[in-house]
Amino acid sequence: MNIQSYLSKKSKQVDQALENCLPGAGEYPKHLHQAMRYAVFSGGKRVRPILVLAAAEAVGSKAQKVMPAACAIELIHSYSLVHDDLPSMDNDTQRRGKPTCHIKFGEDTAILAGDALLTLAFKILSEGSFQAPSQELKRRLEALGLIAQAAGNYGMVGGQVLDMEFQKKHQNASVSDKDLPAMEFINVHKTGALIAVSTRVGALLGGGTKAQTEALYRYGKRIGHLFQIVDDIMDKEGYAKILGAQQSWKQAEALVLKAKQELKIFEKKAATLEALADFILMRKN
Numbered sequence: 001m002n003i004q005s006y007l008s009k010k011s012k013q014v015d016q017a018l019e020n021c022l023p024g025a026g027e028y029p030k031h032l033h034q035a036m037r038y039a040v041f042s043g044g045k046r047v048r049p050i051l052v053l054a055a056a057e058a059v060g061s062k063a064q065k066v067m068p069a070a071c072a073i074e075l076i077h078s079y080s081l082v083h084d085d086l087p088s089m090d091n092d093t094q095r096r097g098k099p100t101c102h103i104k105f106g107e108d109t110a111i112l113a114g115d116a117l118l119t120l121a122f123k124i125l126s127e128g129s130f131q132a133p134s135q136e137l138k139r140r141l142e143a144l145g146l147i148a149q150a151a152g153n154y155g156m157v158g159g160q161v162l163d164m165e166f167q168k169k170h171q172n173a174s175v176s177d178k179d180l181p182a183m184e185f186i187n188v189h190k191t192g193a194l195i196a197v198s199t200r201v202g203a204l205l206g207g208g209t210k211a212q213t214e215a216l217y218r219y220g221k222r223i224g225h226l227f228q229i230v231d232d233i234m235d236k237e238g239y240a241k242i243l244g245a246q247q248s249w250k251q252a253e254a255l256v257l258k259a260k261q262e263l264k265i266f267e268k269k270a271a272t273l274e275a276l277a278d279f280i281l282m283r284k285n
Contacts, residue, residue: 003275010053010063011046017067018074021124035105035113036120040078043096047280048198049074051223054272055202055216058263059209066205069143072121073198076151079117080160080194082110089164122148143201150197159190175242183238184225191231192224199223199273215262219273222259226252226280234285256281 018040023033049070053063085092085100086107093103102110125144129137149155163186166179175183199220203213229252232238239248259277263270 003272003279006272006275007045007050007279010050013063013067014046014049014053014070014074015041017071021071021075021120031105031109032113032116035101035109036116038104039082039101039110039113039117040075042078042098044074044078045283046074047227048077048195051195051198051220051273051276052202054276055199055208055220056206058216058266058269058273059203059206059212060269061206061208066202068124068127069147069201069205070198072124073147073194073201075117075121075124076147076156077194079114079121080151080156082114082117084160086110089160118151139204139207143204146197146201146204150193155189155193155197156191159186159188159193162186163190177242180242183242187228187238188221188225191228192221195224195227196220212265215265216273219259219262219277222255222262223277223280226255226259226277229255230280230283252281 022037022040025034025037027033052066052070052073056066057063081095082101084090085095086102092100094100098104100110101113105113122144125140125147129140132140151157162182166182166186170179196217197220200213200217203216208216229239229248232240233245233248233252236245239251243251256277260274263273266273
């Protein structure tokens, strides 16, 4: 399949859905809503929401059925980047070649824009649930809980805290292979949790069986780990510093193979997810 064409098509669909979810730039309070939109429409690849859609398609569902969850996860991801960039955390002034949200709108507005994106995500996840059939409602509530856990203290937020502690510890000391377990734990939570829950929730809300949902969750965990290793190779940080670029690349290739193994039960329906694994391995940014 042509993965670039698929990504382009799905990215446009996600952007349109996000446009429908977010308040207009001119809606009061304008400064807040402009900051929220700036954070979301800043050139992201939409990997996480596309994984939600692709997982749903793998279990035989229409992508549109899980689009609200895809949007919610992308809003959570966007909020996390706004907060990560803040002076009290990574203190970044640019993201994707543009001023970070707090540089453009002020630190106070950036914090609140992140808060607003996070809460909007859960509003989207809950919409229409009272009218849903009991089985559908059960799946939605389970998905909501899974996303909350992946985003919170046992997932992304917890990983961010541990990452900050790790950075302070090694501020004046180099990392070594003894630090690899701690670094992997951080990455599994900070980066991997939201990616893994994307495929799990896509399968769950798409009506997948327990076996299908768990297989796609395992696939997502492999992909989340892969994503971070490729980031580190490109940035010459983390895994690349400890293991070296060549060994890190071998580990990344092994993760792709393991991820694809989890897709065997889907046969041809997993072609998109297989191509996405290859795309994440070979990406340049």
